[in-house]
Amino acid sequence: MIELFACLGSGNSFKPWLALQQLGKPFKLCLVDVLNGQQKSPDFLAINPLGVVPFLVTSTGASIGESNAMLWYLAEDSPLMPTRAEERAQALQWMFFEQTKLEPFISPARFFTTLKPEERDLRASDIEIWQALAEPNLFRLDAHLESREFMLDSGYSLADIAIFGYVHVIAEAGLSLLDYPAISRWITAVEATKGFRPLAELSPAKIKAA
Ligand SMILES: N[C@@H](CCC(=O)N[C@@H](CS)C(=O)NCC(=O)O)C(=O)O
Numbered sequence: 001m002i003e004l005f006a007c008l009g010s011g012n013s014f015k016p017w018l019a020l021q022q023l024g025k026p027f028k029l030c031l032v033d034v035l036n037g038q039q040k041s042p043d044f045l046a047i048n049p050l051g052v053v054p055f056l057v058t059s060t061g062a063s064i065g066e067s068n069a070m071l072w073y074l075a076e077d078s079p080l081m082p083t084r085a086e087e088r089a090q091a092l093q094w095m096f097f098e099q100t101k102l103e104p105f106i107s108p109a110r111f112f113t114t115l116k117p118e119e120r121d122l123r124a125s126d127i128e129i130w131q132a133l134a135e136p137n138l139f140r141l142d143a144h145l146e147s148r149e150f151m152l153d154s155g156y157s158l159a160d161i162a163i164f165g166y167v168h169v170i171a172e173a174g175l176s177l178l179d180y181p182a183i184s185r186w187i188t189a190v191e192a193t194k195g196f197r198p199l200a201e202l203s204p205a206k207i208k209a210a
């Protein structure tokens with residue numbers, strides 16, 4: 001069975017988790033306590049020597065790091081993978097955009113604003129810089145989504161999941177969705193896709209109950 005190593009609250013961990021949910025693939029969720037450094041423990045380094053999550057081990061024992069690489073693997077031969085070569089390239093284009101122009105700024109701004117609020121004041125000027133770096137790229141994304149329902153013309157795909165991971169929680173990074181009407185509309189559309197499960201469900205209480 002697929003094993004997904006993930007941490008709570010992380011947009012990167014949420015991406016493969018959501019794809020697994022939407023594709024109905026059985027998997028074992030293994031939580032790693034990143035706030036307490038478990039990702040650098042000898043036990044976890046033996047699984048992923050890079051010491052980060054998410055990390056995925058396939059049913060044949062192959063290891064896959066990087067959330068968007070996991071999406072690519074999980075989406076293979078599924079409705080989440082576009083059928084045309086042009087669109088598969090566009091999916092990659094947006095997944096690289098997410099990792100270089102959005103995630104590096106939204107993720108730390110959110111971390112120090114919401115996940116570790118005790119450090120918010122100390123990091124206030126960094127948070128402002130991260131927000132300012134994210135904003136033009138969010139406007140670029142908003143312009144792209146103005147004329148389409150999902151990231152690719154053919155419909156909902158792995159590119160939407162990749163972008164959704166952090167963009168749907170920009171309010172937790174101190175940014176306002178009111179500035180991005182097309183993104184706001186797209187978030188509602190993603191949340192209405194079949195089998196969608198929110199980030200809040202990737203929580204210890206829900207996991208115990210499952
Ligand atoms: N680009 C990677 C980012 C992985 C990453 O930085 N994960 C964070 C949690 S979201 C982590 O494990 N941080 C702990 C550390 O770097 O020690 C991905 O998309 O999977």
